[in-house]
Amino acid sequence: MVRWLVAPPSDLSVLDPQRGCLNGQQQHQQQLAHIGYVVPHTTSMQSFHSPNDDKRSRNISYIHDQIGDHGNGWPNLAGTKYLTIGAATTGEEEKSIKEQSDNSRKRKAENISHQKVGCGNTAEDGKKHKRVKEDRVRGGETAAKESPRANNKREASGDASKENVEPPKTDYIHVRARRGQATDSHSLAERVRRERISERMKYLQELVPGCNNITGKAGILDQIINYVQSLQRQVEFLSMNLAAVNPRLDFDIDHFFNREINVACNSGVMPVTDMSSEQLDPSYVQFTCLHPTSACCGLDMAMDSSDIVLHRTMSLPASVPGPILDSSLNVITSKTMFMKFIKMREWSKSSSHLPLVTFKGHFQVHGSSSSWNTGLQNLYGVEVLQGRGPAFPFQSLQGDILPCNLEMEM
């Protein structure tokens, strides 16, 4: 017994299973917005399905019949009726044949066909379970002939392969109600939404420390709220600390810079200590305060220095700040710097997200805290070094580099 349900035009929650399966992928949501809903009247459905293949149009045709005949126009499919969600006329039919069919399929506008809703599906034991499948003619024509068990088995074997093979041309998601559960379209959508929310709550439970033993949404939400509030308070508190110790930053920058440059020298890179001692000048010329165009300011810094020589090791893939940080350890001329910076961009696209991976070449990356410390010292050193020379008019570069920087972060 198969029931076909058409997605209502206004019920956004119907689209939830897709989002849930994809963990809220943005692109799918956008696709959903573009795909229109199947509206239970002739013209819109036809126009909506015109780009699709013949199979689907056949499905649509019998849905049209069904809408016209209110589910009575299919003598082949004994006992099977087809419904549309949201169509007022067929609302009574849903209830009337709910008992007749053990499983139900729901049609929804879909962006990707190969998804599964309800990760706990067990197709093997023959139970009805909620599934997301692409639309197929087979379901419409042979549904009545199949027994539910055979249906499940065939779906289990065939669906997975078919879903993966066919591209996202299909527009429907088929969801099955679980055994013994309400097969109402609204309750199905509601269940999908609830499953998505519970999946997200589980993920949050892993993130937030100390809520593993708490069950129930309310308790977990409480913990989450407390955690976010405590983190925000910590940020405020630490900013107060930093404001208090800010005047000391200059002194420490010099100290760290000297130390790190000495370490870098030991690794066999061209020594910069003689130059660096002259350049230890924390009076930055080019730094602007955090500003709407701050994204490109960092890149200004990187290119800033005609007489400062910064060298970049070619072997360390890192994000854009990474090579800049790394550059404190080496020395290059400013002319070659531009070329290397362009190469940096390509590397940064394949950057790893390890913290401070750029320092590997010269330091041992121990635990996270120690690597943070060494990294920060290098950061201080870099900023001093780069702030030394006169500013380059890098406006021409900004337009080129800025989008790259942004796209790296995105």
Place this chain on the structure above:
Amino acid sequence: MNRKNSNKSRNPNKPTLAFYFLRALACINKKTSMASYNQRSGTIKRAAYASMALAAGPKRAWSRAVLCRVLWWGSSRLHGFPTRRRPRAFFHRRVRVADPKLREPSKADVLRRLVPGAKAMDLSRLLEETAHYIQYLRAQVLLMQNVVGSVSD
């Protein structure tokens, strides 16, 4: 592939975070050394949030909201406007609820207030943004702790 994308976008890029924040710190240190302690701490706090949002990128709603807020602050300060008033109608979408004042704020509403830019979101989206926000907040806090630790050594 979809899961890989989501995981990759969720882990905060710590070098980027550190870079933005330290640059901001250096700038603040240079420019506002004469300012009062409170002003400086407020500026540092805003710089922390801004660097966090910059590192997160414009794909998340919370990072967009934070950046809007910071930009508005910056522009208002430049032009001498009072910083208290924010163009709420422009930046925040209003959520129509049944009894906005009468019903007690549920936990989800409290969370919506906490997470920036999450005012007009359904619960599942809100939870997703919260998860992402928590990851970046934690990274930012770690970074600031290390900065304070290294400076005070």
